Amino acid sequence: MNLKRKLQAMIRILFLNGPNLNLLGKREPEVYGRTTLADIEAKVRERAKKSGAEVDFRQTNLEGELVSWIQQAKGQFDVIVLNAAAYTHTSIALRDAISAVELPTIEVHLSNIHAREEFRHKSLIAPVCRGQITGFGFNSYVLAVEAALNVNES
Ligand code: DQA
Numbered sequence: 001m002n003l004k005r006k007l008q009a010m011i012r013i014l015f016l017n018g019p020n021l022n023l024l025g026k027r028e029p030e031v032y033g034r035t036t037l038a039d040i041e042a043k044v045r046e047r048a049k050k051s052g053a054e055v056d057f058r059q060t061n062l063e064g065e066l067v068s069w070i071q072q073a074k075g076q077f078d079v080i081v082l083n084a085a086a087y088t089h090t091s092i093a094l095r096d097a098i099s100a101v102e103l104p105t106i107e108v109h110l111s112n113i114h115a116r117e118e119f120r121h122k123s124l125i126a127p128v129c130r131g132q133i134t135g136f137g138f139n140s141y142v143l144a145v146e147a148a149l150n151v152n153e154s
Contacts, residue, residue, distance in 0.1 A: 011051075013148045014077040015044060015141070016069055017059035018085035024110075032110050035138040043138060047145045055145075063087055063094065070097040070105075079148040080105040081141070088113070088123045098128045104151045108144045109134040 017037060020027060025036035041057045048055045056077070060066060066084065073080055080103050087094055088107070098105045105128070112135025113120040126132055130151060133140045 011079060011149060012054040012077045013048065013056070013079050013081060013145065014069070014073050015041075015055060015057040015081045015144075016066055017057075017083050018063075018066055018087050019061040021083060021085055022059050022061070031116075033137045040138045040141050044141050044145055047142050051145075051149055053145070053149060063091055067093050067097045070094070070101050070103075073103055074101050077103065079103065079151050081108055081144040081148060082106070082125070082129070083108045083110070083141075084125055088125055089120055091124060095124050095128055098125060104148075105129045106144050106147050106151070107132040107134075108140045110137050110140055111135060 021037055024032055024040070025034055037059060044057060045055055058069060060069075066082075066087065070080065070082075080098075082098075082105055084091065084094055084107070088109070105125075107123065107125055107129040109132075113123065114134065123132065131147065133143050133147065136143060
């Protein structure tokens with residue numbers, strides 16, 4: 001195994017999902033597709049397994065729980081992948097947690113937030129994230145694995 005593969009193999013990625021994402025599959029399928037969050041987790045694990053990366057995959061409807069998980073990630077994970085859902089557009093607390101924890105964080109969305117209602121165009125967390133993957137449906141998450149594996153090169 002070359003050095004790059006070895007480093008990637010050691011990467012621990014924390015996937016965090018915010019409010020209403022537990023309803024994926026049934027929730028507005030014309031916007032979010034018919035893939036459930038469990039299906040997305042399976043696809044993420046399949047992709048991560050190929051590189052030997054470790055994945056923890058969580059969902060909560062509570063803003064404070066997301067804040068706590070971000071805080072606790074220090075030392076436990078190397079990268080956070082965050083779909084903050086509606087809190088993307090409202091939460092200074094999440095933005096402050098990401099800044100405080102100093103872990104590279106990748107923002108993901110299933111839908112293209114810039115092509116939707118104006119209130120979704122603004123992400124309060126984007127300035128403190130490494131980058132944003134938005135609009136590729138469940139593939140946004142698979143692409144986020146790729147981004148996480150290469151985060152030290154960006
Ligand atoms: C979302 C986009 C948000 O605007 C919305 O509130 C969500 C899901 C997405 O993945 O497309 O709940 O984060």
